[in-house]
Amino acid sequence: MAHSEYKIGVVGTGRMGSNIARHLHDEGFSIVAVFDVIEAAARMLAEEIGAEAADRPARVTELADYIITVVTDDNAMRKIFSESDADSLLKSAEGKLFLNCATISPQIHVDVEKLAEKRGAQSLEGCMASSITQARDGTLYLMCGGKRDAFDKAKPILDSMSVALRYVGDAGRAAQVKALVNMVMNINTAALAEGLGLGAALGLDLSMLQEVFAQTGANSRVLETDGEDMENRDHECYFSAAHAAKDSGIALELAKAAGLNLPLAEATKRQFDKMIEIGKGELDKSGVAELTFPGRG
Amino acid sequence: MAHSEYKIGVVGTGRMGSNIARHLHDEGFSIVAVFDVIEAAARMLAEEIGAEAADRPARVTELADYIITVVTDDNAMRKIFSESDADSLLKSAEGKLFLNCATISPQIHVDVEKLAEKRGAQSLEGCMASSITQARDGTLYLMCGGKRDAFDKAKPILDSMSVALRYVGDAGRAAQVKALVNMVMNINTAALAEGLGLGAALGLDLSMLQEVFAQTGANSRVLETDGEDMENRDHECYFSAAHAAKDSGIALELAKAAGLNLPLAEATKRQFDKMIEIGKGELDKSGVAELTFPGRG
Numbered sequence: 179m180a181h182s183e184y185k186i187g188v189v190g191t192g193r194m195g196s197n198i199a200r201h202l203h204d205e206g207f208s209i210v211a212v213f214d215v216i217e218a219a220a221r222m223l224a225e226e227i228g229a230e231a232a233d234r235p236a237r238v239t240e241l242a243d244y245i246i247t248v249v250t251d252d253n254a255m256r257k258i259f260s261e262s263d264a265d266s267l268l269k270s271a272e273g274k275l276f277l278n279c280a281t282i283s284p285q286i287h288v289d290v291e292k293l294a295e296k297r298g299a300q301s302l303e304g305c306m307a308s309s310i311t312q313a314r315d316g317t318l319y320l321m322c323g324g325k326r327d328a329f330d331k332a333k334p335i336l337d338s339m340s341v342a343l344r345y346v347g348d349a350g351r352a353a354q355v356k357a358l359v360n361m362v363m364n365i366n367t368a369a370l371a372e373g374l375g376l377g378a379a380l381g382l383d384l385s386m387l388q389e390v391f392a393q394t395g396a397n398s399r400v401l402e403t404d405g406e407d408m409e410n411r412d413h414e415c416y417f418s419a420a421h422a423a424k425d426s427g428i429a430l431e432l433a434k435a436a437g438l439n440l441p442l443a444e445a446t447k448r449q450f451d452k453m454i455e456i457g458k459g460e461l462d463k464s465g466v467a468e469l470t471f472p473g474r475g
Numbered sequence: 476m477a478h479s480e481y482k483i484g485v486v487g488t489g490r491m492g493s494n495i496a497r498h499l500h501d502e503g504f505s506i507v508a509v510f511d512v513i514e515a516a517a518r519m520l521a522e523e524i525g526a527e528a529a530d531r532p533a534r535v536t537e538l539a540d541y542i543i544t545v546v547t548d549d550n551a552m553r554k555i556f557s558e559s560d561a562d563s564l565l566k567s568a569e570g571k572l573f574l575n576c577a578t579i580s581p582q583i584h585v586d587v588e589k590l591a592e593k594r595g596a597q598s599l600e601g602c603m604a605s606s607i608t609q610a611r612d613g614t615l616y617l618m619c620g621g622k623r624d625a626f627d628k629a630k631p632i633l634d635s636m637s638v639a640l641r642y643v644g645d646a647g648r649a650a651q652v653k654a655l656v657n658m659v660m661n662i663n664t665a666a667l668a669e670g671l672g673l674g675a676a677l678g679l680d681l682s683m684l685q686e687v688f689a690q691t692g693a694n695s696r697v698l699e700t701d702g703e704d705m706e707n708r709d710h711e712c713y714f715s716a717a718h719a720a721k722d723s724g725i726a727l728e729l730a731k732a733a734g735l736n737l738p739l740a741e742a743t744k745r746q747f748d749k750m751i752e753i754g755k756g757e758l759d760k761s762g763v764a765e766l767t768f769p770g771r772g
Contacts, residue, residue, distance in 0.1 A: 363692035
C-alpha cells in the first residue's frame with residue numbers, strides 16, 4: 179500500500195503531534211485532518227500541510243483510517259475517548275486504528291483499547307522516548323504496546339516515524355517502560371543540576387567539571403543533552419519541567435500501587451513541582467538548574 | 476631517574492592502597508614500606524611485594540621518599556599527619572613528598588599541605604575517580620591538586636598509576652571535583668535502583684528495560700557498571716555503600732557551607748546511610764537496589 183493511501187488524522191497538535199504530522203506529510207502520507215483544543219494551533223498546522231482543521235474529534239475519525247493521538251495528559255485522553263460524548267473519537271470508529279502517542283498512565287491504554295475494540299476499532303500505544311527534533315525527522319525511539327495485529331497493520335506508519343521501533347507487549351506495557359525511562363532521566367537531570375550548581379558555588383571551571391563527569395561514574399545521557407544548557411541558562415523547551423513532573427508522577431503512582439518507596443523519584447518530583455509553582459514549569463527540564471545554582475531563581 | 480630509584484611507601488593498605496602498591500611494584504618502583512592500622516593487612520602485602528611492614532607511620536617516612544596515603548576518612552588522615560604524635564608521617568619529613576589519594580574533605584588537603592611544608596616536605600592530592608581494577612592495572616583516572624612543582628616531581632609515579640592524569644589546581648580542588656563526581660554518581664546509582672526496582676515490581680523484563688534505558692535519556696555510566704549487578708544481586712564490593720554515604724556527605728558539607736539546598740543528594744545519602752544501618756554498608760554501591768526491589772531487604 180502506497181504511503182498516500184494511508185489516510186491519517188492527528189489529534190493534539192502540540193510540539194510532538196504537529197511535528198509527527200509534518201514528517202508523515204513529508205513522507206507522502208495523507209494527513210487528512212487535525213484537531214486540537216486550541217483551535218488556532220490546529221488551523222495553522224492544517225493550512226501548512228493541507229489538512230482539514232476538524233472542529234471536533236469525531237470528525238477526525240470520520241475522515242481518517244489511522245488516528246494518531248498526542249494529547250496532554252490522562253484527562254485529555256479520557257475526554258477524546260469518552261463514551262458519553264457524541265463528538266469523541268469513538269464515533270463511527272469501526273475499522274479504524276488509533277495510535278496513542280501521549281505519555282499517559284499505563285491503565286488508560288488498557289481502557290482505551292477496550293473501548294476501541296467495543297466499537298470494532300483497534301488501538302495501539304506508541305510511546306516515544308525522544309523529543310521534538312526526532313518527531314520532525316522521523317527518528318523517534320518508539321515503543322509499542324497492544325495487540326500484535328494492530329502493530330503489524332500500523333507498521334508502515336510506525337517505521338516512518340521511528341529509527342528504533344520496539345514491540346514491548348500488551349497495551350500499557352510501553353507506557354510503563356516510558357514512565358520508568360522518564361523517571362530515571364528526570365532524577366539524573368536533577369542530579370546533574372545539583373552537581374553543576376555546587377561546582378559553580380565552589381568556583382570550579384564548569385567546562386572542566388563536565389569533562390571530568392563525562393569520563394567518570396558521573397557520566398549520563400543528560401550530561402550530554404543538558405549540561406551546557408544548565409551552565410548557560412539556555413532552557414529553550416524540548417521537554418518541559420511540567421512534563422517531567424507529570425511523568426515522574428505517573429511512575430510514582432505505579433510505585434505506590436506496587437507498595438514501593440522511591441525517595442529519589444519523590445525528591446525529583448518535588449523539584450519539578452516547585453518549578454511549576456514558581457512559574458518556571460514551561461522551561462525545559464534543564465531549567466531545574468535554576469533551583470540549584472547559586473544566585474539563580 | 477629509573478623507577479627502581481623511587482623509594483615509595485604506602486600508608487593504608489586497603490583495597491585501593493594495596494593494589495596501587497602492587498601495580499607500582501610490578502612497574503619496577505621500589506616499595507620500601509607499607510603501613511596499615513590493621514597490622515595483618517600491611518604484613519601480608521609487605522610479604523607479597525618484599526616491603527617492610529612498618530610498625531608506625533613515621534617509619535614509612537623514614538624509609539621512603541614518596542609516601543602514598545590512602546586512608547579511610549578525614550579522621551584517619553588527620554591522625555597520620557598529627558603534629559602532636561611523634562609517630563606520625565610528619566616526623567623527619569624534610570624533602571619527602573606525600574601523595575594523598577584518599578577521598579577526604581577538601582580542607583584536609585589544604586591543611587596537610589601546610590603541615591608538610593612547615594616540615595620542609597611537599598604534599599599533593601591525587602584523587603582517584605576509578606576503582607580497584609584500575610588501581611591494580613595502573614589505569615586510574617587521577618586528578619591532582621597542589622603546587623605545580625610537587626606535581627612535576629611526582630609525575631613519573633602518577634603517570635604509572637593512571638591512564639588519564641589531570642592537574643586541576645590548588646590543594647583541595649581535586650577533592651572538590653571528586654566529591655562532585657561521586658555525589659552525582661551516587662544519585663544516578665540510587666536512581667537506577669529505583670527504576671529497575673519498579674520495573675521488577677511491574678513484572679517487566681529487566682534485560683529489555685536496561686536496553687531501553689541504554690538507548691534513551693535514562694542512560695548513564697552506572698547503568699553500564701551496576702545495572703546487571705542490581706538485577707542479579709551481585710554486590711561484590713568495588714565501591715562500598717558506606718563509602719558512597721561518606722562521599723555524598725562530603726559534598727553535602729560543601730553545599731551547606733555554600734548555602735545550597737540539594738534535595739537529591741540528601742535523599743541519596745539517606746539511602747546509603749540506611750544501608751549502613753541495616754548492616755549492608757559493605758555491599759557494593761549497587762546494593763542500594765536491595766532497598767528498592769520488591770521482596771528484598
